Amino acid sequence: MADAKLNVGFLGLGIMGEAMARNLMKSGLFASVTVWNRTLAKCQTLVSEGAKMAETPAAVVSSCDITFAMLADPDAALAAVFSDNGVLKGISAGKGYVDMSTVDEATSTKIGEAVTAAGGRFVEGPVSGSKKPAIDGQLIIMGAGDKELYEQCQPAFGVMGKKSFYLGATGAAARMKLVVNMVMGAMMGAFCEGMALADKSGLEQSALLEILGLGAMANPMFAMKGPAIMGRAYPPAFPLKHQQKDLRLALALGDALNQPLPVAAAANESFKTAKALGRGDEDFAAVYEATQK
Ligand SMILES: NC(=O)C1=CN([C@@H]2O[C@H](COP(=O)(O)OP(=O)(O)OC[C@H]3O[C@@H](n4cnc5c(N)ncnc54)[C@H](OP(=O)(O)O)[C@@H]3O)[C@@H](O)[C@H]2O)C=CC1
Ligand SMILES: O=CCCC(=O)O
Structure with a gap:
């Protein structure tokens, strides 16, 4: 029997995130795509195209098998995880969190350790390629962290990017x-x-x-x-x-x-x-x- 389709989430609908989330939606590979953005109004475009929307990162993560994030910087990445109603509040055993933002190793490690301590799995997946490659699904994805989750992300990485690399333990991709x-x-x-x-x-x-x-x-x-x-x-x-x-x-x-x-x-x-x-x-x-x- 074929694997059941996964529910996936996406946090951060800026220049990159909106295009990446749209490609996940358009692929038809996932049962649902649930989005969140700090400025919630920016979710409306994708909602009008078929995405679900949640009001907090915790609500996205608790309703999804794997949640991707594409956030501005270390402060934004940390806020999404550690704030009230952040990612950590939605993590439970086996859930995947994939932070594709460009951050430093210390930020990524802190997030990875917290997600793992809560029973979840963590991959960092920053990307090369800008707005147009994001729209075209032609990003280059640098992955590190939980190898099993990285492998499970291959279909998603395949629609967002043209090639992904597994570089080792968390921090290597950052x-x-x-x-x-x-x-x-x-x-x-x-x-x-x-x-x-x-x-x-x-x-x-x-x-x-x-x-x-x-x-x-x-x-x-x-x-x-x-x-x-x-x-x-x-x-x-x-x-x-x-x-x-x-x-x-x-x-x-x-x-x-x-x-x-x-x-x-x-x-x-x-x-x-x-x-x-x-x-x-x-x-x-x-x-x-x-x-x-
Ligand atoms: N643009 C590019 O060509 C590329 C960018 N990157 C990296 O990807 C990431 C996103 O880039 P890009 O899409 O261009 O950036 P944008 O500035 O367009 O979007 C930033 C996103 O982060 C959110 N955000 C900012 N601060 C916070 C916060 N404190 N808490 C929660 N959310 C926050 C914004 O929400 P809100 O809408 O509410 O402001 C928005 O969703 C960055 O790390 C960037 O370095 C990587 C490769 C290419
Ligand atoms: O981080 C941004 C990368 C932009 C690019 O690779 O063109």
């Missing part, structure tokens, strides 16, 4: 994601400085883009963000405040390990400057504005 985004932040910082210098020295930025795109430094990120930078308009796919958070967390990891990270530290300063200029909610390409002050 670290990997921070390393990946540290590289990305440094690349974006260098790219924006190049665009600024090209412009100031009388060169066409479009020519720089084309030249970079034809050589060994060609990459989708420069190709995608270049036009936004030239137009100085940055509708958010990956909000700048989240990239700065990731650099901050990666630098803290480097500090803890006494690993010098001078390039990332310099990039972080540019992102802090852009955030101070009020660009935090815009796309992270808005770090270009830090080169213009």
Whole structure:
């Protein structure tokens, strides 16, 4: 007999979470998808498409076999779990909790230990890929923690992403994601400085883009963000405040390990400057504005 379909939950319907939850719904693989968002009104779109809604994280978790979360940062991830009516209040034996937010290892470990102590199972599953890959179900998922739960999540990961990696004990995926985004932040910082210098020295930025795109430094990120930078308009796919958070967390990891990270530290300063200029909610390409002050 085929396995009964699972009931799954989703906490956090921001840029990423809404698209990821929608893909779970559209797949038809699950008996139900129950959603929660801190600002509850943001659940309405998915509810109109067939999702169930719950008023608290505890209510989602208690009605679901596996609950996924995609929340802003460590504070948000911890609040969803440990607050009154948080995840912990809904956990019972065997339930799965999969936090896909980008957080640091300490946050993930604290959540994993609490979920496990309550009888549940925990996987961390941060992702690479932004708004469009989330919509297209083409994310790259970095998993760590309970291996059995990770395997049980494969159908869900398969509709949200194009590939998933099991990296080991809780913390490994958090670290990997921070390393990946540290590289990305440094690349974006260098790219924006190049665009600024090209412009100031009388060169066409479009020519720089084309030249970079034809050589060994060609990459989708420069190709995608270049036009936004030239137009100085940055509708958010990956909000700048989240990239700065990731650099901050990666630098803290480097500090803890006494690993010098001078390039990332310099990039972080540019992102802090852009955030101070009020660009935090815009796309992270808005770090270009830090080169213009
Ligand atoms: N956007 C991207 O390209 C990518 C983002 N990520 C990571 O995914 C996560 C989500 O990103 P994204 O969707 O872009 O972010 P958004 O800013 O669009 O959404 C953030 C979500 O977190 C919720 N939230 C914020 N603070 C709290 C809190 N204190 N308690 C409970 N919920 C809270 C928000 O709720 P509310 O609606 O009420 O504000 C919202 O649902 C982040 O960790 C980010 O770094 C990873 C890969 C790509
Ligand atoms: O954390 C955000 C990652 C964005 C991306 O991989 O394009």
